[in-house]
Amino acid sequence: MSFTRLRLDDVSRSFGGHPALEGLDLTIERGEFIALLGPSGCGKSTALNCLAGLLPLTRGSIWSDDTRLDTLPPERRGFGMVFQSYALFPHLSVRRNIAFGLQMRRLPRAEVRRRTDEAIRLVRLEEHAGKLPGQLSGGQQQRVAIARAVVLEPALVLMDEPLSNLDAKLRLEMRTEIRRLHQSLGLTTVYVTHDQEEALSLADRLVVLRDGRVQQIGSPEELHTRPVNRHVADFMGYRNLLPMRATRRHGSTQMVVEGEGLRLIGSPVGPVAPGTDVIAAVRPEDLRIAEVQGTGLLATVEVVEYQGREVAVEARTESGLLLNLRTTQRPALGDWVELVVAPARLLVFPDDSSTTGRATDRAATDSSATGSPRTDREVPA
Template structure:
């Protein structure tokens, strides 16, 4: 496997007519790193991946692999492996035939093809299915074939475009572990596109959050999850409650806030001052029914209660009409009145114009048409 030190996207841009799908993306990826491009549908993440793969030409910028500029090199000469959302398997070939296909096209000697194919099938635990055709496999097994077909080429970079979005919940969890295991055991460099923040957090060494083709934040999962750069990133990383508040006073980075006739304390993210409007971002799991010793008790009326096993997911309404979501292990029912509280370090406070709350991340992106299997 050909190693490299740095993959660099230097102000990479891609437009479709007047629409700029990617705007001057600046990013460095180290050899052996797992980087996830994260964002809602249409944010530009699949466009970025297809530019890396060579499936889309750039309209601006350059891509460098160490000292070699590669954006002008044909896709098949870049030495990258790609795993598509729709698997793109050849239905008339066996599992072994699908995995070996790229090696045959590269005119690898037959003995090497057999050895490398056997090893790839063993690594994805499909040795016993080598004689089957894709239609005889489950969705998770088909995805394993697609991964084996990519890694058998011993690529210097693996590109994965929403590879788990077509699987059910249990298979997604299983395949997440499998992908991370393969990345670590083979020393791969991986760029992974997803709209699922939990998936990105569990897999990646670094996250790149995109919005309308512009990078909003890049950092470790811990940095992006715990210290979102702006209100948009906060909303996408699980801060579902975006509550309009007034800043009552400021003490360093601690703000005292007025909300629905109550007081709330939070952390200043945008240099706010007393008297102004702001947005308090709180995750549902960080807002709960107030205990006897809690500060900042916010009155709310329960509207919807959903059973989630060990806890309830609750939608409530504040006295000023704002809606809130929280989780609790207690028993609640629609119509109940409660008082809510959140620890100050779990309340992030942004300027009201510091970014809109993103679209719900419930649909995979479709930045460009997916690739279909060709006929060998």
């Protein structure tokens, strides 16, 4: 069932009266690669299963152009699915696993063989076509699962965390393989993952979910550089989330924030007014060691992790706040460093958390400050 546009209108699903997915509105253009991204329990797999027809909707509708799909059984939607567990038949060879769906459709034998051969070639398993799944590596089994989905020439391919069972090297290789197949075959793909790096590298657009609700939809660059709230920022790699208070405006577009012995200048996202609680967010790579002494925030290096050209550093301020940074410099344990952040790289979000949530935020920053802060420096660019 080919389409130009797939539309999800107010798609919702509850279990025992508890909403697992609420009000998902999403339009998918033909040929797009969409990643559903979020932590465990956010509703992303529920959304995928609703789209596949494995779960009925509690509310809403799904449309393929002008055809309503949510009233159709899974087999009539024409979608291919790749499961986290691969779900291969252990007693069938690679070739027979891939051909199975075509045979169930009662296609001519010559057509089944042609399409199966082509799928095997696409996933580069020609030398393994006669093997059983148990004789293959995890990456090879995942390729069989992908070939089995695409051989049906589906209008949409659904992938539910297909790389989560692979080691780091295989995950990287298979990411490239999935993107290559998507582009070469002109597939439309919806991909579920909890790995933001995986989503950024694969998708044309990302849909970030939290507690069953969409937080933000946008391109990888949009979500990476301009998350719309603190929850998206947290999930997109802003490891430094600092509970602070907005004190005054700085120019027409920036805000001075204070707390935890710091005074910082950042860029507000959303309604931020002086006198309100805020969360200041900065990525580790945007927190830099100052080149000129006396211009930054003093902190003591507590952890250094070698990561090739860069090192990941944890440093604690004099007030006890733990900060994460990445740097090409090589500080040693116990060194004092001065840290600076450009105002454009420090995002300031309204603190919309409850009292409990705020306590969690503070625990996440691992702050152990007690009493009056010993420093109160404004950290410039």
